[in-house]
Amino acid sequence: MLGKSIVAASVFMMGTASAALAQTPSQISQFNAWGAYSYQSGNGKVCYVLSVPTKKTPANVDHGDNFFLVSQKPGQNVSFEPQFMAGYELRANSKVTVTIGNRSFTMFTNGKSGWMENAAEEPQLVAAMRAGADMTVKAVSKRGTNTSYSYSLKGVSAALAAIQKCK
Numbered sequence: 001m002l003g004k005s006i007v008a009a010s011v012f013m014m015g016t017a018s019a020a021l022a023q024t025p026s027q028i029s030q031f032n033a034w035g036a037y038s039y040q041s042g043n044g045k046v047c048y049v050l051s052v053p054t055k056k057t058p059a060n061v062d063h064g065d066n067f068f069l070v071s072q073k074p075g076q077n078v079s080f081e082p083q084f085m086a087g088y089e090l091r092a093n094s095k096v097t098v099t100i101g102n103r104s105f106t107m108f109t110n111g112k113s114g115w116m117e118n119a120a121e122e123p124q125l126v127a128a129m130r131a132g133a134d135m136t137v138k139a140v141s142k143r144g145t146n147t148s149y150s151y152s153l154k155g156v157s158a159a160l161a162a163i164q165k166c167k
Contacts, residue, residue: 025039093150
């Protein structure tokens with residue numbers, strides 16, 4: 001299931017870039033629960049790490065494909081930008097909460113994605129991911145369903161190291 005979801009995310013990531021400018025993402029390596037990928041865009045190389053949830057709640061709803069990723073886009077001066085990608089539309093003006101240990105971070109939503117509300121906290125979230133064992137992401141669907149996802153952080157440090165020198 002992990003491989004299928006990662007392939008889906010790679011195709012999705014390519015779809016978010018201009019199809020005329022992006023090439024198919026290639027896998028750099030797999031590090032336990034986290035894969036490292038790269039592709040070429042019109043603004044330069046894009047590298048990212050990504051994982052799929054180990055647990056989804058509530059169990060009785062179709063969650064679609066959900067991912068958590070951290071992007072590195074040197075050509076756009078983006079370094080380790082966390083993003084949550086839901087398999088469904090998120091409620092407008094809602095927040096996504098990312099919790100690692102006793103630390104929580106807030107993301108704003110747009111469509112099916114969530115990004116850090118305070119960009120200055122991005123390095124803190126990435127540091128917490130490196131130090132943590134697991135991460136919980138809570139979101140609200142467009143229909144009002146409260147959802148929760150658990151992600152293993154096993155391998156995230158090695159995956160981030162693999163994209164550290166993305167150029």
